[in-house]
Amino acid sequence: MTPVMVVFGLLGVVVILTALGMLLSRNAIYSALFLVLNFATVAVLYIILGAPFISLVQITVYAGSIMVMFLFVIMLLGAERLPGSDRLRRQRWIAAILGLVFVAQVILFIFFRGQLTAPVGTPPATLGSPQAVGTTLFTTYALPFEVTGAILVVATVGAILLTRGAALPYSPIRKEEK
Amino acid sequence: MTAMDWLVILPVLVLSGWALTVLLVDLWIPAKYKFITPLLTVLGLVVTLGLSLSKFGNPQSAFNGMVVVDGFAIFLDFIFLVSGLGAVALAYRYLRRMGIERCEYYSLLMFSISGMMLMTYANDLIMVFLALELLSIPLYVLAGFVRMEVRSEEAALKYFLLGAFSSGFVLYGIGLIFGATSHTELPAVAAAVGKSSANLPMFIVGAALLLVGFGFKQAAVPFHMWSPDVYQGAPSSVTAFMSIGAKAAGFAALMRVFVAAFPSLSADMSWVLWALSALTMIAGNVIAIAQTNIKRLLAYSSIAQTGYLLMAFVPYGNNQVLGDTVAAMLFYLLAYMLTTLGAWAVIIAVEKNGGEGLELKDYAGLGRRHPLLGAAMTIFMVSLIGVPPTLGFWGKFYLFRTALEGGFVWLALIGLLTSLVSAYYYLRVVVIMYMQAGEPETADDLWLRLVALTCAAAVVLLAFMPGSVLSLAVRAVLQIL
Amino acid sequence: MEVSLWIEWVIKSLFIILLLTGGFAYTTLYERRVLARMQVRIGPNRAGPFGLLQPVADGIKLIFKEELIPEKADKLIFILAPVITVIPALIITAVVPWGESVWVFGREIKLYLADLDVGVLYLMAVTSISVYGITLAGWSSNNKYATLGGLRATAQMISYELAMGFAMLGPVLMAGSMRMIDIVNAQRSMWFILPQAIAFLIYLATSLAEINRAPFDMPEAEQELTAGYHTEYSGMKFALFFMAEYIKMIAISMIGSSLFLGGYHWPLPAHWLGGFAGPINLFGKTVIWMFFIIWVRATLPRIRYDKLMQLGWKVLFPLALLNVAVTAAVIVLVGG
Numbered sequence: 001m002t003p004v005m006v007v008f009g010l011l012g013v014v015v016i017l018t019a020l021g022m023l024l025s026r027n028a029i030y031s032a033l034f035l036v037l038n039f040a041t042v043a044v045l046y047i048i049l050g051a052p053f054i055s056l057v058q059i060t061v062y063a064g065s066i067m068v069m070f071l072f073v074i075m076l077l078g079a080e081r082l083p084g085s086d087r088l089r090r091q092r093w094i095a096a097i098l099g100l101v102f103v104a105q106v107i108l109f110i111f112f113r114g115q116l117t118a119p120v121g122t123p124p125a126t127l128g129s130p131q132a133v134g135t136t137l138f139t140t141y142a143l144p145f146e147v148t149g150a151i152l153v154v155a156t157v158g159a160i161l162l163t164r165g166a167a168l169p170y171s172p173i174r175k176e177e178k
Numbered sequence: 179m180t181a182m183d184w185l186v187i188l189p190v191l192v193l194s195g196w197a198l199t200v201l202l203v204d205l206w207i208p209a210k211y212k213f214i215t216p217l218l219t220v221l222g223l224v225v226t227l228g229l230s231l232s233k234f235g236n237p238q239s240a241f242n243g244m245v246v247v248d249g250f251a252i253f254l255d256f257i258f259l260v261s262g263l264g265a266v267a268l269a270y271r272y273l274r275r276m277g278i279e280r281c282e283y284y285s286l287l288m289f290s291i292s293g294m295m296l297m298t299y300a301n302d303l304i305m306v307f308l309a310l311e312l313l314s315i316p317l318y319v320l321a322g323f324v325r326m327e328v329r330s331e332e333a334a335l336k337y338f339l340l341g342a343f344s345s346g347f348v349l350y351g352i353g354l355i356f357g358a359t360s361h362t363e364l365p366a367v368a369a370a371v372g373k374s375s376a377n378l379p380m381f382i383v384g385a386a387l388l389l390v391g392f393g394f395k396q397a398a399v400p401f402h403m404w405s406p407d408v409y410q411g412a413p414s415s416v417t418a419f420m421s422i423g424a425k426a427a428g429f430a431a432l433m434r435v436f437v438a439a440f441p442s443l444s445a446d447m448s449w450v451l452w453a454l455s456a457l458t459m460i461a462g463n464v465i466a467i468a469q470t471n472i473k474r475l476l477a478y479s480s481i482a483q484t485g486y487l488l489m490a491f492v493p494y495g496n497n498q499v500l501g502d503t504v505a506a507m508l509f510y511l512l513a514y515m516l517t518t519l520g521a522w523a524v525i526i527a528v529e530k531n532g533g534e535g536l537e538l539k540d541y542a543g544l545g546r547r548h549p550l551l552g553a554a555m556t557i558f559m560v561s562l563i564g565v566p567p568t569l570g571f572w573g574k575f576y577l578f579r580t581a582l583e584g585g586f587v588w589l590a591l592i593g594l595l596t597s598l599v600s601a602y603y604y605l606r607v608v609v610i611m612y613m614q615a616g617e618p619e620t621a622d623d624l625w626l627r628l629v630a631l632t633c634a635a636a637v638v639l640l641a642f643m644p645g646s647v648l649s650l651a652v653r654a655v656l657q658i659l
Numbered sequence: 660m661e662v663s664l665w666i667e668w669v670i671k672s673l674f675i676i677l678l679l680t681g682g683f684a685y686t687t688l689y690e691r692r693v694l695a696r697m698q699v700r701i702g703p704n705r706a707g708p709f710g711l712l713q714p715v716a717d718g719i720k721l722i723f724k725e726e727l728i729p730e731k732a733d734k735l736i737f738i739l740a741p742v743i744t745v746i747p748a749l750i751i752t753a754v755v756p757w758g759e760s761v762w763v764f765g766r767e768i769k770l771y772l773a774d775l776d777v778g779v780l781y782l783m784a785v786t787s788i789s790v791y792g793i794t795l796a797g798w799s800s801n802n803k804y805a806t807l808g809g810l811r812a813t814a815q816m817i818s819y820e821l822a823m824g825f826a827m828l829g830p831v832l833m834a835g836s837m838r839m840i841d842i843v844n845a846q847r848s849m850w851f852i853l854p855q856a857i858a859f860l861i862y863l864a865t866s867l868a869e870i871n872r873a874p875f876d877m878p879e880a881e882q883e884l885t886a887g888y889h890t891e892y893s894g895m896k897f898a899l900f901f902m903a904e905y906i907k908m909i910a911i912s913m914i915g916s917s918l919f920l921g922g923y924h925w926p927l928p929a930h931w932l933g934g935f936a937g938p939i940n941l942f943g944k945t946v947i948w949m950f951f952i953i954w955v956r957a958t959l960p961r962i963r964y965d966k967l968m969q970l971g972w973k974v975l976f977p978l979a980l981l982n983v984a985v986t987a988a989v990i991v992l993v994g995g
Contacts, residue, residue, distance in 0.1 A: 029736070029798065036791070056780040060824075064787025065817060068794065072813045075798050075806065109379045130777055130837050143187070143241045147296065147308040150194055151315060154289045157201065158319030161282050162334070 008048055014041045027081065028074045032067055039063040051128035186240035186247055189230040189255065190295045196222035197288035204281035212279065216270045219284040220263060223291070227259045230295075237657045243363055244302040249657030251298035253508050253650070254430050257515050258294045258423055262287060264519040264629055265419035271623040272415050272526050278324050286316035287419065294427040301438065303352045303362040306431050310348060310395065313427050314341050317420055321412035329533065333411025340404040344394030347387045354384030355439075364438035371442050385440050389450065392435075395428035398454050398488060399461040402481045409477035414529055417473065418522030421480045422515045429487055429511070433504060436494050437658075444495020451492045452589055458485030459596040467603050470538050472525055475603060476518075479562060482600060483514055486593060489577050493584030501655050503580040508651040509644075510573035513561065513637070517570055520633030521558040524551050527620040527630070535618070541607060542616030550627070551620060552611050554634035559604040561637050564597050569637045572644035663766075671772050676749055683905040684714035689946075690905075690953050697957040724894040729801060732891065736799035741892065741899035744792025748906040751785040754778040755913050756840045758923045758937020759930060770923075770937060771840065778839035779831050782914060783824050786869060790816045792903070793871075797888035808887030811964065815868055815875065818971035823865035825979035829858030830918045832986045843922030852919045857982045859919045861975050866915060868971065870907040873956035875967060912948035913941065920944050 015038055022034035039062045046055035074080060126132050137145050184191060200222070204215050230252055237248035265287055273279040293313030300306045318341060322334025356362055358380035359370035371381055390401065397405040409417045440447065462482030469475040490507035493499050528544065529535045545552030561570030574597060581590040640647055688703065688710060695702030706712040728737055758770035775781050790813055797809015831837050833854060834845035845851075852859045868875035889900045916922060921944075923929050923937030930936065962970070 029733075029795075033736075033795075036788075040788075052775065052777050053780065056777050056784045059784040060780065060787045064784060064790070065820070068787075068790050068813055068817055071791075071794055071798075072810065072817075075794070075810055106383055109383065130780070140242065141304070143183075143244060144302075144304050144308050147305070147312055150289065150292065151308065151312050153198070154286065154312065154315050154319075157282060158286065158315060161280070161286075161319060162322055162325065 004048060008045070011041055011045055011048070015045070029071065029080050032070050032074060035070075036063050036067045039067065049128075053128055053130050053133050183240040186238045187245055187296075187299060189226045189233075190292050190299070192229060193222060193226045193288055193295070194292040196226075197285045197292065200281065200288065201285040204285075207281075212281070213270075215281045215284055216266050219266050219288060222288060223259050223262050223266070226291075227256070227263075230255045230259065234654075235657065239301065243365065244305055245296070245299040246301045247299055249654030250433070250504070250508070251295075251430075253654035254298040254426055254511070255295050257426055257511055258291050258298075261419055261422040261515050261519060262291045264523075264633075265415055267625040267629050268418055268519075268523055268526055269413075269415035270625055271621065272413070272529075272626075275621060275623075276324065276413065276531055278413065280323075283320065283323060286320055290314075290316035290320070290419075290423065294423050294430075297427045298430040298434075300431070300434060301364050303355065303364070303367070303435070303439075306435060307345070307348055307352055309427075310391075310431065311345060313424065314345070314395075317341075317416070317424060320416040321408055321420070323413050323416060327411070327533070329411040330413065331411075333408045336404050337408045337412075340394065344391045344401070346391075347394070348391030351384040351387030351389075351391060354380045354387065358384060364435060367439040368441060382443065382446075385443055385447070386450075388435060389432075389447070389454075392428050392432045393454065395431070396425050396484045396488075397481050398484050399458040399481065402458070402462070402484075405481060406474050406477040409480070410471060410473045414473065414522060414526045417477075418519060418526075421476070421522075422518055425480065425484060425487075426511050426515070429491075429507065432491060433507075436491065437500065437504075441495055448492055448495060451488060451494070452586065455485050455488035455492060456589060456592050458482065458488060459592055460485075463596040463600045463603075466600065469603070472536050472538055472541070472607070475538070475607075476521060476525070479600070479604075480518070482596065483562075485596070486510065486574065486577055487514075489581050489586075489589055489593060492581065492586055492589060496584055499580055499584045501652070502583065503577075504658075505648060505651040505655045506573075506576035506580045508654060509576055509648050512647065512651075513569035513573035513640075516633045516636050516640075517558045517561045517568075520554060520630050520637065521562075523626045523630035523633065524555045524558070527551060527623060527626045528618055529621075530619075538607065538610055539614075539616075540618055541610050542614035542618065543611070544616070544618050544620075545608075545612035547617055548620055551630060554630040555611060556608050557634045557637055559608050563601045563604050565601075567638060567641045569641045569644070569647075572641060572648075576644075576648065667768065668772070671768075672753075675752060675772060679749060679752065679906050679909060680902065682909050683902050684718065686905045686909060686949065687717065687901075688713050689949065690956075693950060693953045694957050697954070718898070721894060721898040724897075726894040726896065727891070729891050731801045733799040733801065736795050737891075738896070740792050740796035740799055741896045741903075742792075743795065744789070744903040745899050745906070747785045747789035747792075748903040748910060751782060751789075751907075751910045752913055754781050754839050755910075755917050756843055756923065757941055759934055761934035770934065774838065774840060777837050779827050779837045779842070782827065783820075786823070787820055789869075789903075789907070792900075793888050796892070796900070800888075800891035802891050805888050805890045808890070812871060812888060815871070815967065815971070818968055819865040819868040819875075819975070822861055822971060822975040822979045823869060825976070825983050826858040826861040826865060827918060828983050829855040829986055832983065832990055839917060839922075843917050843924065846921040847924055850919060850921045850925075855919065855982075855986070857978060858986075859915075861979050861982070862915055862919065865971075865975060866911040867952065867955065868967070870904060870911060872904075872908065872952060874959040874962050876961060908949060908952060909945065912945040912952070915948055916941060916944035920948075 018034045018038040018041060022031045022038060025031040025034060039058060043055040043058040043063070046052070046058060196218075200215060200218050203218065204212075207214050233247055234249060234252045237246065239246040266284065269283060273283060290313050293309050293311070293316070296305065296309035297313060300309050318334055318338040321337045322330050324330035352362065355367060358378040359367050361367045361370050371378065393401040394404075409421065412420065436443075436447065459482055462478050462480075462485055466475055466478035466482065469478060487507055487510055490503040490510070493503060525536070528540060534540075541555075544555070557568060561568035564570045564574035566572075574593070578590045578593055581587075581593070691713075692702040692710070703710040703713040706716045728734060753772045754775050756771035756774075760767050760769050762768070773781075793812040793816075794809045797805045797807070797812065800806070830842050830845075830851045833851055834842040836842065836845075842851075864875075867873075889897055892900060921940075923941045925940060926943075927936035927940055929940065932939070
């Protein structure tokens with residue numbers, strides 16, 4: 001057990017607990033905050049793995065931008081309190097049991113089948129540097145990079161289409177301005 | 179990465195670039211000349227089709243093997259592009275009739291087709307995932323295209339949430355597979371697994387999760403829950419496209435990933451696929467009997483078709499029959515595309531504004547009032563059952579034959595029996611059209627009639643030369659890289 | 660890892676935190692005096708010579724104030740929010756280099772705390788999470804003014820973060836590195852304010868919006884929102900918000916000086932005075948930058964909220980994007 005492994009184990013526990021907290025919390029704001037904590041912890045895991053670039057991007061994009069938007073929307077809608085879902089109560093038990101079965105299955109599977117992964121060589125230390133990430137992104141993974149761009153364009157167009165759509169016949173804000 | 183790499187995937191580049199261009203150009207087209215946008219779309223699709231077909235017989239790979247453009251991909255591209263052309267023809271007057279004419283429809287359609295084409299090219303798990311997203315996101319939006327309709331919004335939301343959920347499965351699966359093998363290129367994954375003595379546990383879990391994710395996209399039972407509601411709520415022209423494109427893309431992904439990367443799992447996975455296929459055939463056909471809404475009826479019908487198509491994958495580890503089954507699947511997809519496109523053309527012709535005209539009883543008297551449309555609908559229904567002389571018959575014939583060759587007699591039997599069950603609800607449509615009295619109004623839309631009649635003619639005429647169509651499919655399969 | 664290195668890090672971290680908190684106290688005085696001069700007043704001059712003990716008096720007053728927690732507030736988050744606000748402000752300057760190195764007790768001390776190869780990204784990451792405290796403070800108070808202030812802060816900070824990130828990319832591209840030390844050293848011959856004038860102006864504007872200073876202080880617009888997100892806060896909790904705001908002011912001045920004004924180089928050569936000339940240079944630039952911020956507050960009126968969002972998304976963001984594209988193209992063409 002090296003110190004790094006101990007830290008890794010502790011962080012792993014935090015990651016799982018925050019994920020559970022996010023799922024089980026009855027308050028949407030707390031759920032979102034648990035998720036932020038989860039993202040931040042995962043970011044620390046990335047640092048341990050020698051990928052500071054990915055780690056900080058994780059914090060900037062997920063913890064810093066996306067989750068802030070989530071919080072924003074939750075607060076704006078006043079949707080903090082989740083309604084008790086009575087209709088799905090029966091299903092919840094089934095889901096819990098099936099989920100546990102799945103987890104148990106995977107754990108048994110992984111621990112009793114011996115070799116977990118194919119042998120992996122140690123990656124070079126510079127693998128996670130911004131230069132290395134940039135070079136790979138624009139050479140080996142140029143096509144996925146471009147496709148990601150296309151996906152973002154489509155998502156933007158779609159979001160604008162669904163939310164703004166056709167000009168509404170009557171808009172109080174416009175009228176006031178005139 | 180060189181310019182050559184980009185040339186290999188030129189069809190997708192052209193199509194996605196054209197999608198952006200149309201999106202921008204439409205802003206400057208005055209309202210009176212809006213018919214230009216669908217025209218431009220058709221132009222783009224046709225050019226892409228030409229570019230894509232020109233690569234037939236000349237399999238290439240690019241980006242260090244990240245994408246492969248082979249016969250299999252091009253055959254499926256043909257299906258996507260033709261169904262895209264169909265979706266434009268179906269939509270042109272329909273959108274105006276429903277008061278939802280917006281150019282983004284065409285642009286999103288082209289983006290979605292780009293994603294589907296990339297899916298067929300994908301030879302790397304990362305590409306598989308990105309292509310899946312690129313084809314899905316436009317469909318989520320298109321499903322909610324009728325913003326004023328609660329049902330359309332519901333469809334979009336359901337599709338989006340469950341689609342995102344299934345993307346999660348795919349992503350987790352890819353993560354585990356990468357963790358187990360430290361590769362995402364499909365051949366390299368297979369090679370890495372091949373080196374170790376047994377299948378790696380993480381790899382197996384990952385493969386199972388991928389199967390779940392693809393099952394969602396294909397609407398295989400038990401991952402089909404979303405599809406009836408989405409098919410019903412989405413605008414009909416979108417449903418038509420979605421039921422062909424998204425499904426075929428799901429099968430393309432399944433085919434690429436399982437055959438290229440998971441051959442070592444075939445002994446276990448075959449039975450999982452067997453169960454999925456049998457369940458899907460039974461559940462889809464049985465639930466369809468109870469439907470009174472034509473869109474839901476076809477939704478369950480399309481779930482059932484997924485079951486038949488899955489049959490082709492059951493013996494995927496058996497290299498002797500693999501070529502035949504994949505060719506049979508391509509053939510079936512072609513038949514399914516022509517039939518479904520035509521059937522939706524008839525449905526759109528009968529549909530009225532505000533979700534009216536979608537019940538089975540609205541079809542009463544259609545056969546006498548509009549003999550051509552009625553005859554076309556009859557042909558489609560007969561083809562979906564799988565009765566000669568239609569393309570659907572040959573599709574099922576080839577599929578069942580390959581299942582028998584692979585040694586899966588029971589599966590073929592289930593397929594046969596469920597086809598008999600399906601005859602009940604398909605023929606009910608025909609009975610209502612001809613036997614019950616009614617004076618249904620249909621939309622005065624030349625394009626719909628053109629699509630319906632072309633598809634009907636193709637379904638019947640191609641049925642007289644199934645051998646040549648199948649040999650094309652076989653040729654396509656032989657070129658798989 | 661040798662123990663002395665750990666001790667060195669701890670001492671440096673404590674030094675930075677103490678300097679920032681002390682700096683906060685005197686920045687308040689600095690701001691009040693400068694504002695007073697600009698408004699033809701004198702400002703606080705009673706406590707100590709030139710009012711130098713005024714911050715101490717303020718601090719004592721705040722400590723002895725009653726801490727109020729609204730009954731309907733979400734207590735846990737209400738208490739945590741000020742802490743969450745202060746922490747990013749305290750840690751953001753960790754990657755900013757102060758100088759080259761100095762010799763203390765026969766030991767060479769590097770004048771920076773962390774030498775990350777993704778330093779600029781670290782700045783962006785910390786900036787992006789600094790929104791939480793304010794948003795949560797607004798929400799947990801269960802007060803409509805506070806909630807509105809929190810929401811405005813979120814919207815504003817997200818909108819301006821992007822443009823600020825792209826403005827920071829200008830110097831990164833010029834230096835060819837995300838390491839702060841490389842960026843500062845690349846400005847030995849020419850400050851980046853000259854080739855990156857547009858990026859500099861965008862940074863100037865967006866950084867003001869990031870820290871909610873005038874003329875972008877919508878989240879705490881008194882006329883509309885009482886005191887915005889910290890309406891319900893009092894005593895030390897209020898002081899923490901106050902502290903975060905002023906420390907952020909110091910931080911963006913330091914960062915801006917390092918990115919655009921040559922950091923610890925110039926006017927004194929950085930190795931003079933046994934290496935202490937570097938910190939002096941940086942200190943001088945920071946003070947001037949802060950003077951500018953206060954000057955802006957004293958002279959410019961607050962921008963209306965929708966105009967502010969429009970400025971962010973429709974002017975600054977595209978401009979920053981264009982600047983990055985042009986810079987990148989020029990660097991590739993010239994071969995920088």
